[in-house]
Amino acid sequence: MRLFTALWPSEEAVRHLASAVDRLHPDRVAEATTGLRKFRFTPSSRWHLTLCFHGDDADQQRVTDRLDQHVARLLETDPAPPRLRLAGAGTFRGVLWVGVEPETDSDDAALRALVRAAGGDAHDYTAHLTIARWAAGRADRELLPGLLAGYAGPWWRSRELSVVCSDLREVGREYRTVHRVAVTREMPG
Structure with a gap:
């Protein structure tokens, strides 16, 4: 079972970024993606920050128990x-992402604490949200991320973490939340 722990941006943050992506000029996108095979934007309903990828054979009960214990602490x-x-943009191999900017040093520390609670490596963590993928080819190191380089969205706070199962279907990956953990004393809502 392929599992990961995710932090989902607010609906307002997703709408704001989706609007910015929708406003990208098709000619600029075509130019920036020249030479990339099967370039596609991911649906905004799947936009999330992966705090920890647990693997293809992860034990769901172990993952959720660990997360519950660490978040409780x-x-x-x-x-x-x-x-x-969400602010700025960059690329990894086969991925266009939008960056995640903490407001203060304490917000950065809180995000890294959530990464550790999820089982991730907070030291090597690059907070990002994947908005597009491609199958093959090399992206221009400046042109593709330049589409959204000046982007900055609204501030938000998540109230929960989710353990998500990623199932492979004929149409691609389908995400299914299998566990939620509140990251505030208030109930998620």
């Missing part, structure tokens, strides 16, 4: 969930 010190915004 974080909440004992009553940290506020990090205040974040």
